[in-house]
Each structure stands twice: as C-alpha cells, then as structure tokens.
Amino acid sequence: MKRHLLATAAVLALAWLPGRAMADMAAAEKWINDEFQPSALSKEEQMKEMEWFIKAAAPYAGMEINVLSETIPTHEYESKTLTKAFEAITGIKVNHQLLGEGEVVQAVQTQMQTGRNLYDGYINDSDLIGTHSRLQLAYNLSDMMGGDWKGTTNPMLDLDDFIGRSFTTGPDGKLYQLPDQQFANLYWFRKDWFDREDLKKRFKDKYGYDLGVPVNWSAYEDIADFFTNDVKEIDGVRVYGHMDYGKRAPDLGWRMTDAWLSMAGSTSPGLPNGRPIDEWGIRMEEGSCNPAGASVSRGGGTNAPASVYAIRKWDEWLRQYAPPGAADYDFYQSLPALSQGNVAQQIFWYTAFTASMVAPKSEGNNTVDDAGNPLWRMAPSPHGPYWKEGMKLGYQDAGSWTFLKSTPSDRAQAAWLYAQFVVSKTVDVKKSHVGLTIIRNSTVNHASFTERAPKLGGLVEFYRSPDRVLWTPTGVNVPDYPKLAQLWWQQIGDVNSGAFTPQEAMDRLAGEMDLVMSRMEAADKAANVYGGCGPRLNAESGDWLGKDNGPAAKLDNEKPQGETISYEEIVKRWQ
Numbered sequence: 001m002k003r004h005l006l007a008t009a010a011v012l013a014l015a016w017l018p019g020r021a022m023a024d025m026a027a028a029e030k031w032i033n034d035e036f037q038p039s040a041l042s043k044e045e046q047m048k049e050m051e052w053f054i055k056a057a058a059p060y061a062g063m064e065i066n067v068l069s070e071t072i073p074t075h076e077y078e079s080k081t082l083t084k085a086f087e088a089i090t091g092i093k094v095n096h097q098l099l100g101e102g103e104v105v106q107a108v109q110t111q112m113q114t115g116r117n118l119y120d121g122y123i124n125d126s127d128l129i130g131t132h133s134r135l136q137l138a139y140n141l142s143d144m145m146g147g148d149w150k151g152t153t154n155p156m157l158d159l160d161d162f163i164g165r166s167f168t169t170g171p172d173g174k175l176y177q178l179p180d181q182q183f184a185n186l187y188w189f190r191k192d193w194f195d196r197e198d199l200k201k202r203f204k205d206k207y208g209y210d211l212g213v214p215v216n217w218s219a220y221e222d223i224a225d226f227f228t229n230d231v232k233e234i235d236g237v238r239v240y241g242h243m244d245y246g247k248r249a250p251d252l253g254w255r256m257t258d259a260w261l262s263m264a265g266s267t268s269p270g271l272p273n274g275r276p277i278d279e280w281g282i283r284m285e286e287g288s289c290n291p292a293g294a295s296v297s298r299g300g301g302t303n304a305p306a307s308v309y310a311i312r313k314w315d316e317w318l319r320q321y322a323p324p325g326a327a328d329y330d331f332y333q334s335l336p337a338l339s340q341g342n343v344a345q346q347i348f349w350y351t352a353f354t355a356s357m358v359a360p361k362s363e364g365n366n367t368v369d370d371a372g373n374p375l376w377r378m379a380p381s382p383h384g385p386y387w388k389e390g391m392k393l394g395y396q397d398a399g400s401w402t403f404l405k406s407t408p409s410d411r412a413q414a415a416w417l418y419a420q421f422v423v424s425k426t427v428d429v430k431k432s433h434v435g436l437t438i439i440r441n442s443t444v445n446h447a448s449f450t451e452r453a454p455k456l457g458g459l460v461e462f463y464r465s466p467d468r469v470l471w472t473p474t475g476v477n478v479p480d481y482p483k484l485a486q487l488w489w490q491q492i493g494d495v496n497s498g499a500f501t502p503q504e505a506m507d508r509l510a511g512e513m514d515l516v517m518s519r520m521e522a523a524d525k526a527a528n529v530y531g532g533c534g535p536r537l538n539a540e541s542g543d544w545l546g547k548d549n550g551p552a553a554k555l556d557n558e559k560p561q562g563e564t565i566s567y568e569e570i571v572k573r574w575q
Helices: 002-015 018-034 043-060 073-090 101-114 126-135 141-146 197-207 217-231 250-257 260-264 305-321 336-340 351-357 409-422 425-435 447-455 459-464 466-470 481-485 488-496 502-527 567-574
Strands: 064-070 093-099 121-125 178-189 345-350 377-379 396-402
Touching: 018 043, 018 073, 043 073, 043 409, 043 425, 064 073, 064 101, 064 409, 073 093, 073 178, 073 351, 073 409, 073 425, 093 101, 101 121, 101 126, 101 250, 101 481, 121 126, 121 409, 126 396, 126 481, 178 351, 178 409, 197 217, 217 305, 217 345, 250 260, 250 305, 250 481, 250 488, 260 305, 260 345, 305 488, 305 502, 336 351, 345 351, 351 425, 351 459, 377 567, 396 409, 409 425, 425 447, 447 459, 459 466, 459 567, 481 502, 488 502
Parallel strands: 064 093, 064 121
Antiparallel strands: 121 396, 178 345, 178 377, 178 396
C-alpha cells in the first residue's frame, strides 16, 4: 500500500512539472488544429476543455485501461484515432477493443455474473437500461457524478445537449449510461428509380395510387412486388424490391426486438415503449416496475396476432422479394449489400450505415452519382395494420458508456475520462462527420451539417425534426436483456427454416420468456436480486385478447389499401 501511495505521488509530481504540462497542452493544441475541426466550440473553448482533461487525468497518467464496443465506423474512429489523441493529451493509454454486438453483450453479462473485471468500460446499448437499473451492478452515473467521481466529471459535459439521454435513464430518474453513438432504423429507397415517370405510370396503372414513400406495410409490399416481379431489370441489372437478412444467429433476434414487432403495431400506445405492453410483448402496468408476462394468456403480446403477423411478413418478404442469398446474410452483411445498387427499398435500414452508403462511386458504391450525391433517401418507417397513433414507429440504437461496479473505481474513473473525451463537444462534431451517429443537439445543428445535409439523404433533416422521438430503444419493461434476448433468434430461425409456423414459433418464444421470467421472479423474491422490480407474472387467464388494456385481436383484413406520400412532403414535415 505504501509503495502504491509513493508511486501515485511520483506520477502527480511528474504530471505537474512545467515541461510536462506544456507538452500536454501542446499535444492538445495540435490535435485541436489538425483533427478536431469542425467543432461546436471555439478553439479557445476547446483548449479550456482539454486543460480540464489534463488536470483531471493527472492522478491516472501512466495507467493502461481496456474498453469494449461493437464494430461500427464510429467506434473504429475512436479505437484508431481518439485513443491516440487521449493518450497524447492525458497520458492514459486506452486499449479500445472492437467485437460483434453479441460478443459485447456476452462480455457484459459475464462480468456481471462473475464479478471479474474483464473491461474497465463498455459501450453497451441502452437496451439494457431495464437490466442495469434493476440489478444495480452498474455504477449509477447520476450519483457518481455528484459524489465520488465529481473530480473526474467534465464541467463542460452538458448532459442536456445529449438527444438520447432519456434512453439511458432508469425508472428512478437516475442516469446509468452515457450515450456515445446513436442511430435509428428508417425506411431507405432509391429515389432516382421512384422518380422515373415510366415506373410511376406503370405502378399507378397497376395499384391505383402513386409510387412514393410507403406509409403502411401494404404499400411496402406492393412496391416490393412491383420492382421484383414487374420491373425486374434496370439499366441491365436484375433488381429486387426488398432487402433483409435471415441467418440463424443472434443478429436475427435483435432484428425483431429492435422494434420490428412494434412497427407492425404490436405495442400499446405510449412513448417511449408502450404501456402496458412494449415492443417485446412484455406487459408491465403503468406505475409498476414488475413485468407481468409475455404470453397473451398473461396479458402480454409476444404471441399476439400483431406479433405473429409481423414475423409472417418478415419471412414472406425475405423469401419472395429479396435478392438470392439474403436469407443467409447476417446484420453486418445485409446492410452494406445495398451499395451494389440492385435493391429498390429496405423497410428496416439503420442510419449507422449512412457512412458506407455515401462512399464514392470509385469505391464500388453504386448508389451515388458521379458527383457523390446520393441516389437514395431515408424516410419514416411504414407501419403495419395493427399500428395506431401514439405508438412508437421504430427503433433507435443508443450505444452508451456503461461502467460496472466490479471494475475498481480508479480504473472506472480513468475509463470515465476517456468516455467523456470521445463524446466531448471538442471532439463530437468531427467524430459525427466520420461515423454519422449523432448524439448531441449542438452537433446536428452545427453549420457544417447544414452544409453537408444534401449529401446525407435525409439524415440531418430527420435528427433535427420532432419526429425523432417516435424511434426509441428497448425500454424498462425488459428486466434482464441478456437472458431474454438470447431466446429470440432460435425461434425466429425456426420460422425461416420452415420447422415452425410463425404462430408456433411465437407461442414457444412467449412460453420460454415467461419461464425465464418466472425464475427471475423467484430469485427476486428470495434474494432481492432485481431490487424488488423483478417479474411478478400474472396468472394465465386467457381472456386478454382484444380487451382495451390487452393485445389487439386479429384483424379481418391485414392488408388494407396501400398508402404512400411524396418525399417532398416528408421533408416539409421534418423542417
């Protein structure tokens, strides 16, 4: 212990040698001038913020820490570039590892279960907010920022500037995670094809309404059929009306829990996630923190008609309208495949892939013109026949910094400093231009994004619009995300393989979810594992379907008349 104190004193003394301090400020100035432009701050304000980081990091200078995130362009930029800047400015070395999303969730779960410090910080989806707020195994950032971590909390952090802060706040009003990147699933389409007069005429002659952005799933299906089976070929290329993925892997489960069911209309009205029934089909009454069940027989919606309809349409569209091989794609393979230029639309497209979709034509991107202007646009997601006003309309991912209590406080604070650095106003505008996963109001409203907006296909307009609140992450109804999420992909995979019908698969899924939640309920009652907010399952009564507070009954007509809107009308609405 004495040796540790002497070493800390030596580090502190070294940090405040005049030459060292000047060298750090010199490094900050170089990074600000050479890399961190444009910025929401003036260069003087950037220097002020970096001066604070230098002082706050002094006790941790020389430390080497490990953090983990999934592999997307934003995190690649952090791992390859921002770690170097942070070390040069603060003296803290960061090993920022990148893995697939499933491996990140598994690492978080393993550290929570074993108490072993695998990583000092995680960029972990806010989908786990219900888990973190119940298990209390993650540092409560609200309390830490005002308490033990006050000295390592950036006074210029400006939490109110984060557009996804509500997603990382628990039912207790406390902040458990800090957003690092954010993206929504929207509708994507080839505007150049939709604007062709010959195709517009052919479509209207066949369907009786205009070719445009689909408002409902009926129109999406009509458009998918039109391009796949009527148009067939454009400029010598075989084209298709739909893109998706179906590989039997964890990605397939997130494909559905990421609001696919709610787009069809499976939730209760209410934002951000529907009460009492959320987009997973889990029931939790207003004012309660105790999930009551997933099965229709317990008042849930996982195997309700709207959910079964959603799974059936996913399977049918993948088989009938997507390019050959799409059923074998995973998440990472399917979305970049659009750049081949042979797909007319995608109902469930993540804005995280905007960066790859605006790559130049010389790099093999066939969805931009010779000047680099996108031939495509993004628009609001169409909704299914069970959807009603007041329901969420899609999913929004908020990859957020999470620090587990099994990480020693000094290591967690060093990682907390790095987390604040990579989301700081000094850095964020530049980082957002690289990864296009915007988290701050000051960033999306920056003049540089106004200038770049025409080349981003609607991204800036969407994130500046009030509509963005209709796209939300998984919410607090889900009591233990890692345990429940792993149940989904196998059941959905059984539909794709033909082993089970959509109804059979969702019945089995709902039953398994209730079984797992019953075990959580027992653990919570026995040992307060979930802080008294674990599941309290309703008895199976079977009389919920079609009731005012229950899941919707099956519609007689699940394919109403198709409805579209012009992209120009959408832009007006977003302005």
